[in-house]
Amino acid sequence: MLWCHNCNSEHNDDIKTCPECGGExxxxxxxxxxxxxxxxxxxxxxxxxxxxxxxxxxxxxxxKPAFLANxxxxxxxxxMALSLLRAYNIPYTCDFxxxxxxxxxxxxxxxxxxxxxxxxxxxxxxxxILFVGAEDEN
Numbered sequence: 001m002l003w004c005h006n007c008n009s010e011h012n013d014d015i016k017t018c019p020e021c022g023g024e025x026x027x028x029x030x031x032x033x034x035x036x037x038x039x040x041x042x043x044x045x046x047x048x049x050x051x052x053x054x055x056x057x058x059x060x061x062x063x064k065p066a067f068l069a070n071x072x073x074x075x076x077x078x079x080m081a082l083s084l085l086r087a088y089n090i091p092y093t094c095d096f097x098x099x100x101x102x103x104x105x106x107x108x109x110x111x112x113x114x115x116x117x118x119x120x121x122x123x124x125x126x127x128x129i130l131f132v133g134a135e136d137e138n
Contacts, residue, residue, distance in 0.1 A: 002027060052091045055119050066120035069130060072113035081130060090126050093117050
């Protein structure tokens with residue numbers, strides 16, 4: 001069996017060029033094309049295994065995410081904020097702005113901090129949980 005690497009068709013042994021595209025035929029089967037991976041550093045719903053399910057609105061879509069805060073510091077600082085949200089069953093998703101994910105891998109923390117997003121229907125509750133008494137301290 002002969003194969004055309006241009007159009008991935010197979011042909012009998014008695015021809016030398018592909019009748020479909022004019023490409024050269026080979027005895028080797030063409031490799032299966034692999035879809036290239038696409039990197040994305042932008043907002044996605046990355047659900048933590050500990051975070052509650054993201055709520056659904058009346059039309060069946062996920063509730064729009066709202067920016068809650070940018071937490072700077074180490075992994076401990078991130079986890080303290082997220083554990084408070086988990087304790088009150090507020091779902092969240094996180095993003096590391098700029099080159100944050102790469103820097104976090106190389107250095108161990110992101111210099112730009114971690115952005116936390118919560119469902120817009122729960123934004124006021126989440127602010128109260130994270131920032132209760134913060135105004136009084138200043």
